[in-house]
Amino acid sequence: MLVVSNLHTYYGRIHALKGISLHMKPMEVVALIGGNGAGKSTVLKSISGIVRSASGSITLNGDDITHVSPEKIVMSGVSHVPEGRRIFPRLTVEDNLLLGAFTRKDYSEIKKDMARMQELFPVLAKRRKQYAGNLSGGEQQMLAIARGLMSRPMLLLLDEPTMGLAPVVAKDIYRQIRYLNKERGLGILIVEQNARVALGLADRGYIIETGRIVLEGNASELRQSNEIKRAYLGKDYREVWE
Numbered sequence: 001m002l003v004v005s006n007l008h009t010y011y012g013r014i015h016a017l018k019g020i021s022l023h024m025k026p027m028e029v030v031a032l033i034g035g036n037g038a039g040k041s042t043v044l045k046s047i048s049g050i051v052r053s054a055s056g057s058i059t060l061n062g063d064d065i066t067h068v069s070p071e072k073i074v075m076s077g078v079s080h081v082p083e084g085r086r087i088f089p090r091l092t093v094e095d096n097l098l099l100g101a102f103t104r105k106d107y108s109e110i111k112k113d114m115a116r117m118q119e120l121f122p123v124l125a126k127r128r129k130q131y132a133g134n135l136s137g138g139e140q141q142m143l144a145i146a147r148g149l150m151s152r153p154m155l156l157l158l159d160e161p162t163m164g165l166a167p168v169v170a171k172d173i174y175r176q177i178r179y180l181n182k183e184r185g186l187g188i189l190i191v192e193q194n195a196r197v198a199l200g201l202a203d204r205g206y207i208i209e210t211g212r213i214v215l216e217g218n219a220s221e222l223r224q225s226n227e228i229k230r231a232y233l234g235k236d237y238r239e240v241w242e
């Protein structure tokens with residue numbers, strides 16, 4: 001479904017991605033794991049067209065989307081839920097959801113999808129007329145994911161969806177992500193600093209360090225890897241699955 005090859009991305013003189021290659025099959029959950037500043041968000045921003053890459057290519061179902069506009073990339077089925085949620089605090093929950101459908105014109109279907117999102121995340125139904133800024137962190141994350149789903153993606157890019165959330169709330173978010181993959185058939189590329197949590201959810205994973213993929217494999221293999229245990233599992237992880 002998604003093929004990223006040899007991607008180089010710069011911010012001015014900062015060489016953020018130094019030849020990133022990765023791929024995803026349809027309906028796969030893939031984790032991109034790495035520390036702060038490794039380049040995880042830049043990979044997602046490059047795929048969704050927010051950041052332009054200097055070289056390399058990105059294809060989606062065989063179509064080259066490397067130089068396609070972010071809006072067209074949304075229309076071709078990729079939805080990016082950014083780091084830090086980025087909901088619109090002074091708009092209502094409902095209006096935030098509607099904005100997720102900005103590329104669509106099938107108004108009666110949009111209305112149905114609004115209802116579906118409120119079934120999927122019942123807390124959003126209860127709070128639909130409230131300002132999004134008044135929601136808790138976990139509720140804002142659910143809203144951000146629901147807004148992302150309003151474009152009817154086949155591939156969801158999730159940037160640290162549980163950052164700053166209590167373990168019990170994080171667990172809830174992960175349950176929803178798993179549901180979206182298993183029951184709705186969504187492909188999910190999830191960025192995490194927490195390897196244990198991400199590899200508990202994903203089919204496969206990539207480890208990124210200073211703009212390069214240093215390790216890749218099945219989630220179960222990566223969980224056994226001594227390198228990963230040493231670098232990512234040894235310190236400060238939350239036991240979300242236990």
Ligand SMILES: Nc1ncnc2c1ncn2[C@@H]1O[C@H](COP(=O)(O)OP(=O)(O)O)[C@@H](O)[C@H]1O
Nearest residue numbers: 011014016034035036037038039040041042043
């Ligand atoms: N807008 C920006 N301008 C300049 N440098 C940036 C910008 N965004 C990210 N960077 C730099 O690019 C590198 C990768 O950042 P990022 O992709 O955000 O990492 P991660 O998401 O893994 O924490 C870091 O060195 C970061 O400082």
Ligand SMILES: [Mg+2]
Nearest residue numbers: 040041042083
């Ligand atoms: Mg980031």
